[in-house]
Amino acid sequence: MCLAIPMKVMEVDGFEARCEAKGVERQVNLFMMQDETLETGDFVMVHVGYAIQKVTPQEAQSAWELFDQVLEAMDR
């Protein structure tokens, strides 16, 4: 349940952001990111709809690759 997925910030509006991952868009809450400056194009780790940390594009990429592997394993 502590799984967090990386998402790309598309648009910031106060404590809310429109974020995207793998073509899926979601509203993400930024209330826990008040110590960070977030801009369009940044990546965040998202857990239960809340951004918990800003991450590098490289970290986002490796996490996505991992989820593809895990999802594939779950489908077997």
Add this chain to the structure above:
Amino acid sequence: MTRTASEWLDRIRHIDLPERVKIMNVCGGHERSISSAGIRGALPDQVELIPGPGCPVCICPEEDVYEAIHIALGEDVTLVTFGDMLRVPVNVPRREIRSLEQAKAAGADIRPIASPIEARAIALQNPDRDVVFFAAGFETTMAPVAAMLCEGVPDNLYVLLSGRLTWPAVAMLLESGDPGFDALIAPGHVSTVMGPEEWEFVVNDHQLPAAVSGFTSESLLAGMYSVLRQLTDGTPFLDNCYPDVVRPQGNRNARKHLDQAFEVYDATWRGIGIIPGSGYGLREAFASNDARVRYPGYSDESRKRVGEMPQGCDCASVVLGKIYPNQCRIYGIACTPRSPVGPCMVSEEGACRIWWASGVRDQDVA
């Protein structure tokens, strides 16, 4: 400098290992990555990987699930909860309602949600109706619940909190004198929120190697290499093998919300008992959004005595890392994901469910 998984494995194979080393992880996400990537089979025979207390659904007290079921059945409310909680069984006679799923089938308004955002939205859309948010989880999940409360919630949203902290369970195992592991892989996203420092006690107080890992094979194997080297060198320290995400002090803003919304108390873990300083409870300032204040009649003290795992189920031993999932007496026989008996087979984060999903079908009962 980043290494590939096979480079980490190669380095691990070159360590002069003792006869047997047991590394515990305390995160369902770690166990899922380990199982789906086949890391267990790739490591040298001396290295055992044991899943420990990493599933908040599995240890959510039976009396809390019972309380949620009966608030949903007894009051004119909408009860929302993370989807994993719906099938968790309570210990009641056969004909009684034994899960939130069964309560829903019996007519209670129970809805699975994926985010506290949905709980708030449902409350806003139904201003004349009480919405009870049954929230179980570890620190990573409790931080968003705290943030939701601190940001402000509608008056008709009531939180039925069943939050737990992970490190006190590991501390309890270490203080028991028979922890059952030689090194720890600390959880990546709990540490993202709380900071890696939370795990320093493993090294400082118990001289055991520890490393925070992420969820890729590379990060997990880097953590395993680190703790094995620490062990053979005799120099334990807390390593951070997930530094891009886990920063010193964690997410301070998230921790501030946790502190504002919740106080920490001695809390019950299902099948295990009370673990000191391991539970989150709502602070007085949020009493007007506390489901236990709104609906006090549903907390049944007497259930704490029966609040164990279902009969025949060894989930408690699985959660504590005393046995592997397939060493449970009913694994794959009476208990499968299709018809689960224990919470470890219900939750996506439960070790039994993860082992089953990764193809382990045979029991290994001694």
